[in-house]
Amino acid sequence: MTGDEATRRWKGLLRGAAPWGVGLLLGVLAVGPGLGRGFVLRYDMVFVPDPPLGPVQLGAGEGFPRAVPSDAAAALLAKALPADLVQAGLLLAVFVLSCAGAARLVPGPLVARLAAGVFYAWTPYIAERLLLGQWALLLGYAGLPWVLSAAVRLAAPRDLPRLVTALLPAAVGGFSSAVLSALVAVPAAAARPGPAAARLRSALLAAAAVAAVSLPWLVPALSAAGGGARTDPGAVDLFAARADTPFGAAGSLLLLGGVWNAQAVPDGLGHPFFAACRLALALAALAGWLLLLRRGSLGPAGPGLTAAAIAGTAVALLGTAAPGRDLLRLLIEAWPGFGALRDGQLYTAPLALLQAAGLGGAAAWLVHSAAGAARPDRAGAAAAALLLLAPPVLLPGLAWGAAGRLAPVEYPAEWTRVQRLVDGDPRPGSVLVLPWSAYRGLGVLGPRGAGGADGADGAGGPGGVVLDPAVKLFERPAVWNDDLRVADGGAVRAAEGEDPAARAVAGLAARPGGADAPGAGALGVRYVLVERAAPDAADSGPRHLSENRFLSLVEASETVHEGPSLALYRVPDEHVDAVKEDLSVLEVTGWLVTVGSIVWSLVASSSNLVSMRWPRPEGTEPRKENPS
Template sequence: MALGFLTMTSRRWDPRSPRGVVPVVLAVLQAVLVLGPGLGRGVVITHDMPWSPDPRWTPFVLGLDTPAPRAVPSDAVAVLLGKAVGASMAQHLVLLTILVTLALGAAALLAELVPDVGMAGRCATVVAAVWNPFVSERLAVGQWVVVLGLAVLPWALRGALRVVRGTSTVYAVAPALLFAGLGGVNALLVVSGAVLTVLLAGAVRARSWPVARAAGVSLLLTAGLAGAWAVPALTARPVADALGARAFAPVADSPVGVIGSLLGGGGFWNTGTHPEPRSHVLIALTAALLMTAGVALALVAAPGRDGLLLAAPLAVFGVLVLLSVSGPAEQLWDTLVHRVPGGGALRDSQKLIAPWVVVGAAGLGVLADRAARRLPAGLRGPAVALLLGLPLVLSPQLAWGIGGRLDAVTVPSDYRQGVDELAALPPGDVGLLPWSQYRRYGWNDSRVSLTLAPRTVDRVVLYDDSLPLRSGTIAGESARAAEVSKSIGAGTPPDRALAAEGVRYVAAELGSGLDVDTGALRSSGRVVVDRPSLLVVDVGGPARSPSASGAGVLGWGVTLLTALGIIGWRGARRTDRKLLTGLLRSRP
């Protein structure tokens, strides 16, 4: 994706000029510095990023075994890429591309707002777009799809501004929506929400039918791309858990409070990801003031009404975030999240500060550019160096794999062989033990991560999809898993509880940081896989088929292929026109 956008970092990108080359080189180098050990041999497995070492089209990957497939279609994209270049290389390419695309996208947005911006401003924006708490906290918890949404967002905003100006059509935002759609619900929500807000604001202000039509096409494209997860999610059983709305609300990751943390780009609900440097009031306060000043400068520097258009998503998203952190609005927010169809996508509201982070990074570029142009000669160098280095000083934890959180590891061969043996057995669902979706694999340095099984076992895997938090346990969405949990809570042995739900095979991941009574499990049926890392017992349950429909995945695929076809056809027509014009001009 980043490679396809390299020529778009300015209106006239010259690969021979330092202004064109240096930001690109800087973006690549800083991406390597951030990922560090994560680019080593193997795959990074942490929190919400249990990257499978063997790309397989499992029911989980295709969204066929879960009521609300949140990892669709991002996991399918990872599998497709992994089959082409290998799982390890696929993950490296995805993470590198996301960070490079984010940096260059912010620089492209800056160049759209300030066309004559110099190299100092571009480089400052490239750095600020990546070195911030938002990227740090999301990568630390393995939410690469949210960072993907952040990376696509500046390109989407840039395209939306061009549509409103009348210098381009909906095709300026369609590629960004397509890439956001690859990331699933969180990425698409952030990008499409910002695009639609800008387009609708522009249509109302200018009373422009072409802009309104572009908004309508964007909405249809968003609906089609959301089909893979929206169709099954809307038919899933409702989970009215008020704790969920509170547990995922932004929290303070610094001494400056929740609002101050959000202004600085932080405030993620998972306290385990909060960077240690932000516990210092000076760092947190400086980050909040710097990003706020950056947003203000970007809006003021934007030509014409572009500043007001950029302010529209900031205002709309800002109101939603404030609702989620406001005590008096707790009931309203709970209703919006749990009662309104599709409202669950808003539950983790901190991701809605993504436009604030992107516009703030562009504004820091404006500040650096003005410093390089207007300060006395003796002060220009130090001032620009300060603005370039300040984001690194405020977020030093990002360097070299976020302190080792992003470290590539090799999945034990016996685990992978056991999975292969399980795949060769007669049909039947798999029940997973320990009865939790989180693991601390010993071979993964005991890092917290989601279980690998649903992404590696090529059959339906039944596991506990509830989410344990410090504030309590968030109920899962699988009715079968809920019944198993109820039986286990009543004293039924886990293997018998799983067998009662129609599971044929009970698989135990050993060395996962949680205890399993292997003796009782072995005596519950016939042992069919016996490996140091994986034990599988046939308990004799019936064969079952995935209960979810593939209509959402099919709709997503049709939308993607149709949009790509239209964009490709339009691009081919442009190329043909340019070639024809060139031939006519070259005729004597």
């Protein structure tokens, strides 16, 4: 090998490795203190020590399987690594896959590819969803560039392994991740060049691939929808996109913000200067996208992603106007599955990918901005470098654990003791979790010196809340109040929960005298877990150990554990009428099909990395593109 050949080889390796390295750097910068030992707990992001892996985590039960299969995947990984390291690795994977995937979409110089990758990995979308704790959704977001690339190459069934492999992050992420992947994959496959029948076949193959990796949650979700689980149509207003910048709800969505929860907005996002600069960046990205489309640089991915971004933005805008909200309510009343459309901002993920690729296109144009220049223009290259740096500079609130809101905490030892007591009992029956509310202040884990949090936001600041960790702690079902209360205009509004078991317990507690042991046992409750000083997220102070509605039940039950943070009670055997939760034949079949499809795709493609080169239409010859 000559010296020139060696130099070209090393440059090629650097070009390929740079987006992965930059993605890792962004992940370290964003997660920051969350990479230390301990667990980052924030809203829906709940990891527990020694996470269980049983039928409940695989989809057995009555409610909608929102944590399937993400909880099962995390538990499986925790068999090999400590659970807190698994969490840190999954969070880093979001940034690495996002940056590397978006970078490989864009043709042109390395600075242009990195500009696309940095933009996609550092957006208000990622910041807000991370502050909501939706790590599983973000895995699907990170996989969208790979899904797009594989979908535009889907000409025949022989191409399915490539797409199924690209869908692996969505398969782990579950429901919302799969919906986003379908939103990108189906239009991209349908945009392939060729006759209408061939395009339709490609779109159907893409839909089939998404369905194949979604069966672990799709089968129990359909069963739950027919078995009493429901979605509250009245919650449409609560989850609609809202303004978190000076440009209103629509402008916030254009800037990839607009989340419904004000506590999930990163610091500085709404500052007029940062917002104005981000608006300029978004407009530059859209201009770059139009340039890429005009030149045909993205091949069939261009029209496909354009269609996906338009459709996703339209869904996001539905909840911002009264007619759209009325339509959503009608759809949800007709079928609970349409409840997935309530959280409109979620569907701007394809727009984020479009803007990322467009920014890369704008950076490539700047590098060659001198008309007809055979060599890169230095001033243009400097401007492109500024585009590369702009996303983190204009969104500093995501850095270092979202300004400290994502910091690790530790579980007191008694949580593990209680887990072993409950899971060591072979008799069936659920665990009723009290106080009767879904979210907790992190003070439930005790003072920081005892291995817990200090009541801070996220994991340190005032007002930080998290989905009760107890609902993720046991192999058996946990019954908890899954009503969601949201502060709205100074008042607290509630969205009715989905789980029929929770509604049954709430009805029992509403009777005169409250819940009792015979009534709870008849509903399948065997254990009652009381978190002694668990602050309610919507109240100003802690709730008492035994709320009046459940006092009779606790007094009639046997004390199994009494500790500083937790008290565990067992309902007398003569009252408990319960059967062991297990997967149905259809649910087992769904898992077998999904796992088999993934294994087959990995073997058939011989790699879990998807080629990102766009296919050329038949009969065309490669040509050198005019950089002007």
